[in-house]
Amino acid sequence: MSELVDRAGVPRATIKFYLREGLLTPGVGPTPDAPTAAADYTEDHLERVQLIRALTGASLPIGRIRTVLDALDATSETLYPAMGRALRALPPYLDESDEPLRALRILQRSGQTVDGPAARQLEHALRAADAAGVPLSDDDVVNYARAVRVIAEGEWARVAEQGDPRSAVRFAVLGTVLYEPVIAALRRLAHQDLARADSLDSTPDTTSENPTTDSSDT
C-alpha cells in the first residue's frame, strides 16, 4: 500500500476511503498461506486510483463514480453501450422530464441520430443562452457542431487506438472529463489573443474616434 500511496500521490486515508466505499478492490493477500504478508497492489490498482481521483476532481459524487466504474468494469460490453452508461453518470445532472426537441432537430440537420443525456445538455445550454439574450440560431449551432466534429474525430482516432474495449471506454470517459477543461481554456486563450490583436490594430485610431478613452481617472 505504501508504494501505491507514493506512486498515485494520494494520501493513505484517501485510499482507505476508496476501499471502504468499495470503489477499489483490496490488494491480493495476506492469504491463509501467508497471513503476515503485506497486501499486494498492482498496476490495475494504481490505474483505478488515478481514475477515481480524476472523477472526484471533476466533482462527481461517490454514487456516480460507482456507476462510471461499473460501466468500465463491464468488459463484456461493446464500446458504445458501455460509453453511454458511463457518460450518463457525468455532470451536468439535468432534469430528464423535457424532450430536447430543439437539440434533436438540430442534430438531425447535422446528420446525427444520437439521443440521451448530451442532447438534453445541449437543449439546456441553448435555453440558457436564449434566456440571457444571446441566442444561438440553428445555423450557429450547426456551424459549432461542424467545428467540434473536427476535434471529436481527432480524439476518436485516439480512442480507437486503445487495444481493448475496456481501455477505450476508460480513455473516452477520462477524455470527456479531463480534456473538456483543456478545450475551454484554449478557447478563452484564443479569444484573448484575437482581442489583443484587434486592440493593437485599432489603438492608433480609437483615441480620435472615442474621446472618452482614458477618462477613468477623471
Next chain:
Amino acid sequence: MSELVDRAGVPRATIKFYLREGLLTPGVGPTPDAPTAAADYTEDHLERVQLIRALTGASLPIGRIRTVLDALDATSETLYPAMGRALRALPPYLDESDEPLRALRILQRSGQTVDGPAARQLEHALRAADAAGVPLSDDDVVNYARAVRVIAEGEWARVAEQGDPRSAVRFAVLGTVLYEPVIAALRRLAHQDLARADSLDSTPDTTSENPTTDSSDT
C-alpha cells in the same frame, strides 16, 4: 417592476435582491415631481437582469458578478482590457501562485502571446490529465489549439459585429459563460455518434472476436 418581472421571467424577490446587492440600479422615479409614479425600468434593466441570471446560472458568486458588471460598465475602456478584467472573474478559480510554464511554452509554439488566468486554467487542466494517466503531449495540445482557433475566430467575428465596445464585452463574456456548455455538449454528442457508427460497423465481427459478448446474464 411588474413588467420587468414578466419579461425577464425572474421572481420579484430575486430582482429586489439584485437591487439590494447593488447589482441593479433602481428604476427611474418616483421623482419629487411625481412622487406616486411607479419606478420605471428600461431595456437596460432587462438586459442587466438577464446578464446577472446567466452569471448566477454559471455558479459565479455575487462578488465575482460585481466584478464582471463593473468591467462591463467601464465603457471608457477598450475591448481588450475590459474583457480581460471580466474574464478573470469567471470560474474556474485557481491558485495563482504557480507560473503556468508548460502552458506558456505551448502557447508560444502556437504563436499566442497571451498570459493570465486562462493560461493557468490550461496548465491546471494539463496537470489533471497527466495525474489521471491520460497525458496530452505538446503536439496534442497544439492540435487542439488549432481546431479551437477555428471556433474562436467564428465567434470573434460575431463579437466584432457588436456596435460598441460595451456590447462587444457583454457578448464576449456571455459567450464564454453560455456557449462553453454548448460546445461541451456537442463534443459529447459527436463522440457518441462516432461510437455508434463504430459499433454498427463492427457488430457482425465482434461476436466472433470477443466470445464474452452477452455474457452479462450469466
